[in-house]
Amino acid sequence: MNCEIIAVGTELLTPHRQDTNSLFLTSRLNELGIDVLFKTIVGDRRAQLAGEVRVALSRTDVVITIGGLGPTEDDVTRAAVADALGIRLRRNPEIVGALYARFAARRALMTENNARQADVLDGSVILENSCGTAPGQWLDTVYGEHRKLVILLPGPPQEAKAMFDLECMERLRAVAPKRSIATRTLKAAMIGESQADARIAPIYGRYHDVETTILAHTGDLTIHLACGKSAMEMARQRVDELAGKIEEELDEYIYSSQGESLEQIVLDYLGMRGATLAVAESCTGGLISERLTSISGSSRSFLGGAVVYSNALKTSLAGVPQTVLQEHGAVSRETATALAEGIRSKTAATYGIGVTGIAGPGGGSDEKPVGLVYVAVSNGKHTSVVEQRFAGGREAIRFRASQQALDMVRRQLM
């Protein structure tokens, strides 16, 4: 069984935007043993989209459109799919009612254009949108004498994800072939792609039936393993065997063997130890806190911290002695240490993180160039400090610094 994903939106045809929904969808479809053969991007033009839907129906079994289900004139997907299939749209009174209720609950007036979201392809099943207004649609139909599935999903990623997981997975599982794909995701921090690949290529090269993909993101490495077999047990065994060997080779660089993020792993470890964490951030400017608090339930272990961009705040909020700043400068081993120790004692946390550095592009000097970052972690008895000279632009330097800090805490907790 195979599929074409059509992302709809003129903005996706500009140099500024990319379709990202199809990545998530592909991973889910692959889990179900459904191959993605084509991915297409079309603008918000009814005739072009209708033509593309016809092309997709002629070459794949399942056609999924993403986007163009909103209330505006630009939202042409419903009409275009109806054109392609030669069927009608009917305004569904129940959806209209639900839309009115949704607006009323938020004490907002529903404008007339919103009712377009209630236009439904004749014969389709309505897919509930748990995160937004536009419902999706699922149509089991016949095109050119072949059975085809057509699925309409909304464009906003969290809406598309929730709808696919809650409304489509089980329905697709019922019609998908019985082929099982086992996957594993390993993650490593603070090791380069080529360095890691040189070490593990001789290992995964011996597993021809396992697809190995290495993805490098600044300071973060993800190793995807996938294996398809007729029985899940066989696929699972091959993937686990290879994962075990890679973990052994990369050892302490591997922070996650099931794909969890580094911030999640740090919070898990803190929770297991009954420990707490506080952060004093200069050059990362809140990024470490933001990463940790993006995880639901982080308040159990993460107390908070200070973003100390100015020197005055380094002293007043994180307790860095003025003499340290005067003698060593804001970007120094000593200031990082004082930040970690200061925030730890101010907040009575088990661990304190201190980060200071030059994220650039301005502010560097010969002695203290852009990319110079000091990261310190204090546990009350001992404070470790690391000096790094990170490459890349402002965003990359900030991310690498946050990665370094979280990884140091992880290693202390291991």
Added chain:
Amino acid sequence: MNCEIIAVGTELLTPHRQDTNSLFLTSRLNELGIDVLFKTIVGDRRAQLAGEVRVALSRTDVVITIGGLGPTEDDVTRAAVADALGIRLRRNPEIVGALYARFAARRALMTENNARQADVLDGSVILENSCGTAPGQWLDTVYGEHRKLVILLPGPPQEAKAMFDLECMERLRAVAPKRSIATRTLKAAMIGESQADARIAPIYGRYHDVETTILAHTGDLTIHLACGKSAMEMARQRVDELAGKIEEELDEYIYSSQGESLEQIVLDYLGMRGATLAVAESCTGGLISERLTSISGSSRSFLGGAVVYSNALKTSLAGVPQTVLQEHGAVSRETATALAEGIRSKTAATYGIGVTGIAGPGGGSDEKPVGLVYVAVSNGKHTSVVEQRFAGGREAIRFRASQQALDMVRRQLM
């Protein structure tokens, strides 16, 4: 004149990889006044790619393939395009010679499969690859009685870019219409897509020659305008005229008329007023600080702040009186006010922001549901507080809260 870009490669159909070449190509093509109507991704399968090339030839004037020009069995683009057009491939002896010379210069033996890279579509012009081995091809042909251009580019980004710039731009400019495209990007905060569209659709609906695209991201709205004319002056005038009318209609919701981010605008305004800002964040957990400090030079106006996840830190770092927390709870109008006023006075900033709320998914109650957020901004004399009930998941609620806070500061500074 319009174009379809076909990215070739099975790896681009996995959940882990994205085509990025098309973004660069689109920007170049738009410069030339060529519209990109479709972008398609196809795997390394000859029959499927040949079919897709036929589809593309039937719906656009220029078809550009990227990838699949290497020496391996998987590199099927040359053969697939020949199939689609019903023409022959001929092995070009000059290219074979150049390949041998290239390998000899590196003292490497050329394996036979490399000669496949010398297979040329009958009638095509060879495009030199200044960064790699596989040459590209340019074919000016007729398909279905229409003149078509077919361009084959290699997959590695630096090879594709160099080849397009050095070998294709001038050739395309010679055939492209003499058309200039003017663009503008407006941004608005804290207004819903449908609400905004209901107000501006009657306006942009009268500008048929300006393509208007509205993009909604949680709490943030981007309006792209683009207009192509024979003279840049004419295109610019139409885009500016429409932009002016949209700005007038959406008035204070518009925060940027040139596409700048909200955090950039807030920092610009603070800089112009010689004012400074500090932030005390509970539910946003560092996100506001992170957004502000992602902008280079933010240290001139942004002092820093406190991430106060625990109640103890709300008191110790942001000076919230314990009685306020006891009487009104951590998520309350009073606590938001105390956070804004407390961090302002602790840091001696011109403006203080305080944010507290329930980002979920856990922690909500009937009285204080998930999504309830209080945002306060204090300027020393006066503190405004807003209560919001945001929809969406944790990430959306946190982003909307950060957007609300930055927008309140912007409005105070206007």
